[in-house]
Amino acid sequence: MSNGFIEQTEEVLLHTYNRFPVIFDHGKGVYLYDEDGKEYLDFAAGIAVSSLGYGNQEIAQTMKDQIDKLCHISNLYYTRPILNAAGRLAKASWMDRVFFTNSGTEAIEGALKSARKYAYSKGNGRFEFIAMNHSFHGRSMGALSVTGTEKYRTPFEPLVGGVKFAEYNNLESVKALISDKTCAVIMETLQGEGGIYPAEKEFLEGVRALCDANDILLILDEIQCGMGRTGSMFAWQDYGVKPDIMCMAKAIGNGVPVGAFAMTEKVAELSLAPGDHGTTYGGGPLVCATVDKVLEIFERDHIVDHVREVSGYLESELDKLVEEYDFVTERRGKGLIQGLVVTKPVGEISQNALEQGLVVISASTNVIRFVPPLVIEKQHVDEMIEKLKKTFAM
Numbered sequence: 001m002s003n004g005f006i007e008q009t010e011e012v013l014l015h016t017y018n019r020f021p022v023i024f025d026h027g028k029g030v031y032l033y034d035e036d037g038k039e040y041l042d043f044a045a046g047i048a049v050s051s052l053g054y055g056n057q058e059i060a061q062t063m064k065d066q067i068d069k070l071c072h073i074s075n076l077y078y079t080r081p082i083l084n085a086a087g088r089l090a091k092a093s094w095m096d097r098v099f100f101t102n103s104g105t106e107a108i109e110g111a112l113k114s115a116r117k118y119a120y121s122k123g124n125g126r127f128e129f130i131a132m133n134h135s136f137h138g139r140s141m142g143a144l145s146v147t148g149t150e151k152y153r154t155p156f157e158p159l160v161g162g163v164k165f166a167e168y169n170n171l172e173s174v175k176a177l178i179s180d181k182t183c184a185v186i187m188e189t190l191q192g193e194g195g196i197y198p199a200e201k202e203f204l205e206g207v208r209a210l211c212d213a214n215d216i217l218l219i220l221d222e223i224q225c226g227m228g229r230t231g232s233m234f235a236w237q238d239y240g241v242k243p244d245i246m247c248m249a250k251a252i253g254n255g256v257p258v259g260a261f262a263m264t265e266k267v268a269e270l271s272l273a274p275g276d277h278g279t280t281y282g283g284g285p286l287v288c289a290t291v292d293k294v295l296e297i298f299e300r301d302h303i304v305d306h307v308r309e310v311s312g313y314l315e316s317e318l319d320k321l322v323e324e325y326d327f328v329t330e331r332r333g334k335g336l337i338q339g340l341v342v343t344k345p346v347g348e349i350s351q352n353a354l355e356q357g358l359v360v361i362s363a364s365t366n367v368i369r370f371v372p373p374l375v376i377e378k379q380h381v382d383e384m385i386e387k388l389k390k391t392f393a394m
């Protein structure tokens with residue numbers, strides 16, 4: 001971790017990240033290895049992406065086989081992988097229609113367009129979005145427009161118009177923003193980047209009821225919290241309310257670049273039609289063969305049940321840290337997406353953890369975020385806590 005690191009890496013990358021001074025080379029299970037062969041226990045999973053861990057030979061073989069058959073063909077044609085992946089994803093997400101994108105951000109873009117088109121077809125003059133403070137939905141102009149952190153938005157204004165921001169978990173603040181121009185409410189079921197805040201049940205139920213009463217669509221962003229992480233396949237499925245449109249990405253491909261937005265038939269009937277939306281690469285056979293295999297493994301290996309089993313242990317071990325350390329003030333989260341609120345600089349903690357052979361990331365400005373591969377076992381929780389304690393002592 002010398003000062004010469006940057007020169008040594010001959011960095012010409014645009015400086016959009018404060019990268020940690022490590023060059024990762026490969027991974028196996030829940031461990032990562034740098035170029036010097038040093039081992040790291042991974043509690044970040046590439047930001048909630050590599051849920052089945054690294055070096056899964058079944059997934060790798062699926063990809064290799066598909067590379068030999070067909071990598072790209074265009075959405076003008078069907079392939080077996082897109083049909084299989086869409087079928088599995090619709091079933092797992094309890095949605096009727098699926099559109100594959102290349103990223104989470106693009107899934108958000110598609111969801112926003114879907115809502116606008118739905119209102120347009122109805123001719124009800126609605127176009128406004130209500131989004132949430134401290135939300136994160138991506139960096140493109142549309143996704144940024146509904147992202148509730150001002151410092152991300154301000155340099156790029158004017159953004160997409162007609163967006164108002166409510167307080168997350170505050171139903172009255174949503175109610176106050178509803179007008180006869182509101183077309184959709186968009187939010188994460190559990191705010192990730194914003195600091196690991198799960199939606200309260202009454203809040204989500206209340207928003208759903210407000211939407212129903214006013215012919216407003218509910219868009220849930222499950223890009224980070226979905227795909228088994230909270231202990232249900234998608235986080236909202238535990239709440240007893242259903243979104244009209246939902247966004248997925250990150251873990252659905254276990255590392256291949258993929259996202260998706262999905263909707264109910266009611267929305268689909270009046271929403272995007274041929275010519276309204278498209279993508280060259282989205283839903284390509286290589287990516288879809290992978291998504292299909294990942295979903296197959298989730299079902300077959302009961303990954304969601306495993307999350308329910310192991311996450312209670314993680315929660316109780318993290319709670320002990322809140323008891324033990326004055327600068328650790330709170331734990332928040334659900335399943336295997338957890339945050340510890342700290343009063344010490346969280347960037348330094350992540351950096352020091354790397355030296356101890358532990359990968360953890362931050363959320364917001366003061367939260368250590370734990371989003372490990374979903375296949376961790378109790379022994380990995382123990383190992384993480386041990387490394388974290390050493391980190392705290394640095």
Ligand SMILES: *Cc1c(COP(=O)(O)O)cnc(C)c1O
Pocket residue numbers: 103104105106108136137138139188192193221222223224225249250259
């Ligand atoms: C990561 C993330 C996005 C953006 O996804 P990308 O694949 O990086 O474009 C959007 N919403 C949430 C909640 C996310 O965590």
